[in-house]
Amino acid sequence: MTQQIKKIAVFTSGGDSPGMNAAIRSVVRASAFNKIDCVAIYRGYQGMIEGDFKQMNARSVNNIINKGGTILKSARCEEFREPEGRKRAYEQLKKEGVDAFVVIGGNGSFTGAVKFTEEFNFPVIGIPGTIDNDILGTSYTIGFDTAINTVVDAIDKIRDTASSHNRLFFVEVMGRDVGHIALNAGVGAGAEEILIPEQNLGLERLLDSLKRSKKSGKSSSIVIVAEGDKTGKNVFELKEYVEEHLPIYDVRVSVLGHMQRGGNPTCFDRVLASRMGVKAVDSLLEGKSNCMVGVKDNKLILTPLAEAIKAHTEIDMELLKVSDIMTI
Ligand code: ATP
Numbered sequence: 001m002t003q004q005i006k007k008i009a010v011f012t013s014g015g016d017s018p019g020m021n022a023a024i025r026s027v028v029r030a031s032a033f034n035k036i037d038c039v040a041i042y043r044g045y046q047g048m049i050e051g052d053f054k055q056m057n058a059r060s061v062n063n064i065i066n067k068g069g070t071i072l073k074s075a076r077c078e079e080f081r082e083p084e085g086r087k088r089a090y091e092q093l094k095k096e097g098v099d100a101f102v103v104i105g106g107n108g109s110f111t112g113a114v115k116f117t118e119e120f121n122f123p124v125i126g127i128p129g130t131i132d133n134d135i136l137g138t139s140y141t142i143g144f145d146t147a148i149n150t151v152v153d154a155i156d157k158i159r160d161t162a163s164s165h166n167r168l169f170f171v172e173v174m175g176r177d178v179g180h181i182a183l184n185a186g187v188g189a190g191a192e193e194i195l196i197p198e199q200n201l202g203l204e205r206l207l208d209s210l211k212r213s214k215k216s217g218k219s220s221s222i223v224i225v226a227e228g229d230k231t232g233k234n235v236f237e238l239k240e241y242v243e244e245h246l247p248i249y250d251v252r253v254s255v256l257g258h259m260q261r262g263g264n265p266t267c268f269d270r271v272l273a274s275r276m277g278v279k280a281v282d283s284l285l286e287g288k289s290n291c292m293v294g295v296k297d298n299k300l301i302l303t304p305l306a307e308a309i310k311a312h313t314e315i316d317m318e319l320l321k322v323s324d325i326m327t328i
C-alpha cells in the first residue's frame with residue numbers, strides 16, 4: 001500500500017466526544033505542515049457517501065481547540081454497513097482525489113474502516129474519540145478525561161444538596177458495556193458504592209454498605225450506577241429497593257445523561273488529541289495503514305484496527321480496591 005499521499009480526508013463518526021475538534025485541528029494543521037492537501041468530510045460516513053467535502057487549510061480550524069462536540073458533525077450511517085454503500089463512498093473519495101483518510105470515532109467507526117480498507121486497499125488511520133474509554137490499544141480515548149471531570153463536577157454539586165438533607169442519591173452515569181466512567185468518577189467524587197457492568201456486587205452488599213455508612217455517622221451517600229450495571233435493576237428500581245429495605249434513607253435519583261458528552265475539553269484531552277492527530281498524519285506519510293493511534297505509558301503507539309475492535313478494555317481492579325477501602 002505504499003503510494004504517495006497528497007490528499008488526506010478527516011471526519012468524525014459515531015457518538016461525539018469532547019476533544020474531537022482538537023483532533024480535527026491537529027490533522028488539518030499537520031497536513032498543512034507537511035504540505036499536503038486536507039479535506040474535511042461532514043457527517044461521517046454519510047457525508048462520505050454523499051460527497052459532503054470541504055477543502056481545509058490551517059486557518060479553517062482557528063478557535064476550535066476549546067470547543068466540545070464536533071464542527072464536522074457526526075452521524076450514524078446504515079448505508080456504509082453494506083458493500084454497495086462503501087463502494088459509493090470509495091467513488092466519492094476517488095472523485096475528490098483523496099488518497100487516505102483519518103477517522104475519529106469509536107468501535108463501530110473502526111469496524112467500518114477495516115471493511116473499507118479490506119475492500120479497496122485504501123490507507124486509513126483511526127483516532128479513538130469516545131467518552132467510554134473502551135477501546136483496546138490505548139490507555140485513554142479522547143473525551144474520557146473531560147467526561148469524568150464533568151461527572152465529578154456534577155456529583156460534587158449533588159453532594160452539597162445530599163448532605164444538607166441527609167439524603168442518599170443514586171446517580172446514573174454513561175457506560176452500557178464498560179464501567180470506566182463510573183469507576184473513575186466514583187473514586188474521584190468519593191462515592192459510597194460504584195455499580196458497574198463488569199461485576200455484580202450484589203444487592204446485599206449494597207444494603208450492608210449503606211447500613212454501615214449510616215451507622216458510622218455519614219450525613220449523605222452517593223451511589224454511582226453505570227447504565228449497564230449487573231444488579232439487574234435500574235436507578236429507579238434501586239431507589240425503590242433501598243426505600244423498602246432501609247426506610248431510614250431518604251432516597252433520590254439523578255440521571256446525568258447527555259451532559260456527560262458535552263462541554264469544553266480538558267487540557268488533557270486537548271493535548272492527547274493534538275498529539276494523536278500529528279501521529280495519524282505522520283503514520284500515513286510513512287506508509288502505515290489500517291492502524292489506530294493510541295497512548296500507552298505516555299507514548300504514542302499504533303495498534304492494528306482489527307485488534308482494537310476485538311474487545312473492550314478491562315476495568316482497573318486496583319481502582320475497585322481503592323474504592324472499597326475509601327468507603328470504610
Ligand atoms: P461510539 O462508541 O461513540 O458509539 P462508534 O464509532 O462505535 O462510536 P457506531 O454508531 O457504532 O459508533 O458506528 C458509527 C458508524 O460506523 C455507523 O453509523 C456505520 O456507518 C459505521 N459502522 C459501524 N459498524 C459497522 C460495520 N459493522 N460495518 C460497516 N460500517 C459500520
